[in-house]
Amino acid sequence: xxxxxxxxxxxxxxxxxxxxxxxxxxxxxxxxxxxxxxxxxxxxxxxxxxxxxxxxxxxxxxxxxxxxxxxxxxxxxxxxxxxxxxxxxxxxxxxxxxxxxxxxxxxxxxxxxxxxxxxxxxxxxxxxxxxxxxxxxxxxxxxxxxxxxxxxxxxxxxxxxxxxxxxxxxxxxxxxxxxxxxxxxxxxxxxxxxxxxxxxxxxxxxxxxxxxxxxxxxxxxxxxxxxxxxxxxxxxxxxxxxxxxxxxxxxxxxxxxxxxxxxxxxxxxxxx
Amino acid sequence: xxxxxxxxxxxxxxxxxxxxxxxxxxxxxxxxxxxxxxxxxxxxxxxxxxxxxxxxxxxxxxxxxxxxxxxxxxxxxxxxxxxxxxxxxxxxxxxxxxxxxxxxxxxxxxxxxxxxxxxxxxxxxxxxxxxxxxxxxxxxxxxxxxxxxxxxxxxxxxxxxxxxxxxxxxxxxxxxxxxxxxxxxxxxxxxxxxxxxxxxxxxxxxxxxxxxxxxxxxxxxxxxxxxxxxxxxxxxxxxxxxxxxxxxxxxxxxxxxxxxxxxx
Numbered sequence: 001x002x003x004x005x006x007x008x009x010x011x012x013x014x015x016x017x018x019x020x021x022x023x024x025x026x027x028x029x030x031x032x033x034x035x036x037x038x039x040x041x042x043x044x045x046x047x048x049x050x051x052x053x054x055x056x057x058x059x060x061x062x063x064x065x066x067x068x069x070x071x072x073x074x075x076x077x078x079x080x081x082x083x084x085x086x087x088x089x090x091x092x093x094x095x096x097x098x099x100x101x102x103x104x105x106x107x108x109x110x111x112x113x114x115x116x117x118x119x120x121x122x123x124x125x126x127x128x129x130x131x132x133x134x135x136x137x138x139x140x141x142x143x144x145x146x147x148x149x150x151x152x153x154x155x156x157x158x159x160x161x162x163x164x165x166x167x168x169x170x171x172x173x174x175x176x177x178x179x180x181x182x183x184x185x186x187x188x189x190x191x192x193x194x195x196x197x198x199x200x201x202x203x204x205x206x207x208x209x210x211x212x213x214x215x216x217x218x219x220x221x222x223x224x225x226x227x228x229x230x231x232x233x234x235x236x237x238x239x240x241x242x243x244x245x246x247x248x249x250x251x252x253x254x255x256x257x258x259x260x261x262x263x264x265x266x267x268x269x270x271x272x
Numbered sequence: 273x274x275x276x277x278x279x280x281x282x283x284x285x286x287x288x289x290x291x292x293x294x295x296x297x298x299x300x301x302x303x304x305x306x307x308x309x310x311x312x313x314x315x316x317x318x319x320x321x322x323x324x325x326x327x328x329x330x331x332x333x334x335x336x337x338x339x340x341x342x343x344x345x346x347x348x349x350x351x352x353x354x355x356x357x358x359x360x361x362x363x364x365x366x367x368x369x370x371x372x373x374x375x376x377x378x379x380x381x382x383x384x385x386x387x388x389x390x391x392x393x394x395x396x397x398x399x400x401x402x403x404x405x406x407x408x409x410x411x412x413x414x415x416x417x418x419x420x421x422x423x424x425x426x427x428x429x430x431x432x433x434x435x436x437x438x439x440x441x442x443x444x445x446x447x448x449x450x451x452x453x454x455x456x457x458x459x460x461x462x463x464x465x466x467x468x469x470x471x472x473x474x475x476x477x478x479x480x481x482x483x484x485x486x487x488x489x490x491x492x493x494x495x496x497x498x499x500x501x502x503x504x505x506x507x508x509x510x511x512x513x514x515x516x517x518x519x520x521x522x523x524x525x526x527x528x529x530x531x532x533x534x535x536x
Contacts, residue, residue, distance in 0.1 A: 026337050026366055027352020051366070052415075075412030077350035078313060082412075089410040101398070103414040104336060105370040112367050124375055125419045128448035128460035134404050149461070178357045179337045182366045211365075234354055241349050 002172025393449025
C-alpha cells in the first residue's frame with residue numbers, strides 16, 4: 001500500500017543527490033510541482049531521464065540539479081528550443097550536461113524492458129542513423145530464430161520515477177486517463193515511485209479498464225492540486241499554452257531565468 | 273468587411289497567398305483519403321488537418337502522444353494537446369504507438385519536417401556542426417522520426433527551402449532517407465520505401481528513380497528554377513518535364529486560414 005505524503009516529504013524521502021530520476025508525462029500530466037520541489041531541495045548530480053524533457057527539465061537543468069540527461073526529444077513543445085538545455089550542452093552552464101540520446105521508440109522500449117524485469121528490449125530501429133555512433137546503449141542483436149539483425153537497448157531502471165495523475169484513493173490506488181504516455185511503464189521500471197495527484201478521494205469511480213496503478217505498486221502518493229501546471233490534467237485543467245510561449249522569453253537570458261526562478265519557485269514555498 | 277465592387281471576380285484568388293500557404297496546400301494534397309498518416313506537430317500537422325478538412329475527410333491522423341484517428345476541430349498546439357485525445361478513435365500508451373502501430377508497417381505515410389535535409393532525403397534534427405559533443409546548435413533530437421522514416425510505407429517531407437536547411441551533407445543523420453544512394457535502404461533493412469516527395473515553399477522535389485537524388489519536379493507559381501537552385505546547397509537537378517504546381521483554390525485557402533487563424 002502506498003504511503004500518503006506531503007510533496008516536500010515525498011521528495012525528501014525518495015529523491016537523493018546522484019539518483020537516476022525519471023519524471024514522465026507526454027505533454028499531459030507533467031509533474032511540474034514535484035520538479036519545483038526538487039529544485040527547492042537543491043538536489044544535485046541527478047541523471048534525469050525522460051522521453052521529452054521540456055520546460056520542467058529546462059528549469060531543473062538551468063538550476064544546476066542535473067549532470068546527465070537520458071532523452072529522445074528536448075524542446076518546448078509547439079514553441080521551439082529549450083534555452084537552458086541548449087546553454088548547458090553548448091556552453092556547460094551552469095554545469096556541463098552529459099547526454100545519452102535515443103529515439104522515442106528506443107526510450108519507450110527501454111521502459112518496457114525495465115517494467116518487464118528484462119535486461120534489454122528489442123526493436124526494429126535506429127538502423128542507418130548516426131545515433132548508435134554516439135550512444136553506446138544502442139547495439140545490434142541477432143534474432144536466435146530468424147538470424148535477422150535487430151537493435152537492442154538496455155532496460156531503464158530509474159532509482160525513482162515521479163509522475164502526476166488525476167486521482168488516487170487513500171490506499172494509493174492511482175487512476176489516470178487521457179494521454180497516458182509512458183508513465184505506467186516508468187513507474188513499474190523504477191525502484192521507488194512518487195505519484196502526485198489532483199485529488200485524493202475516499203473512493204475511486206469504478207471504470208473498468210481504466211489505466212490504474214494499484215497502490216501496492218507505488219511507493220508514495222501526494223495530493224498536489226494543479227501540480228501539472230503549466231501542463232494539464234485532463235478533466236481538471238487546460239494546458240497553459242501562453243506560459244509555454246512566455247517561457248521562450250524568460251529562459252533565453254541567464255539572469256532573467258535565474259530571477260524568474262528565484263521569485264516563482266525558490267521563494268514560493270512547496271505549492272509553486 | 274467592405275466589398276470592392278470593381279474587383280475582378282474569379283474562382284480562385286490571384287497571387288493572393290503566401291509562399292508558406294502554397295507549401296502547406298501542396299503538402300496537404302499529397303495525403304490520400306482513407307489512409308493512415310503519422311503526423312508531427314507544426315507544418316505537417318497543419319497540412320494534415322487541411323487535407324482532412326478538404327479532400328481527405330477520412331484521413332487517419334496518428335500522433336505519437338498515442339492519439340489514433342484524431343479529428344481536432346482546431347490545430348493542436350502541441351503533440352499532446354487535449355483536443356487530440358478528446359477526438360481520437362483510441363488513445364493508447366506511447367510504447368504501443370511505436371511497437372504495435374508503427375513498427376509492423378500499419379501506417380502508410382510518415383509526415384516529417386527537417387532542420388537539415390540532403391540530396392538523398394536524409395534528415396537531421398539533432399545537432400548543427402560536425403562535433404556532436406560540442407555542437408554549434410543543439411536541436412531537439414530524434415523524437416519519433418527515425419522509426420517513422422524507417423517503417424512508414426512512404427515519407428512526405430515539408431520544409432522551407434534555403435541553404436541553411438537544404439545542405440550538401442547533413443551534419444547528423446537522425447532519420448534515413450536514401451542513405452548514400454540506391455540500395456542503401458535495403459542494406460539497412462528499412463521496410464518503408466522512404467521519402468516519396470519533399471514539399472517546399474518554392475516547389476516539389478522527388479527522388480530520381482535511377483539515382484534516388486532529390487530532383488525539382490514542380491515549381492510553385494511565382495517561383496523560378498534560379499531561385500530554387502540558389503536556395504539549395506547541392507547542384508539541384510531539374511526534371512526534364514518540370515511542371516507547375518496548381519495554385520491554391522479559394523476553398524483550400526479559406527479552410528487553411530480558418531485553421532491557422534485559431535492560433536495565438
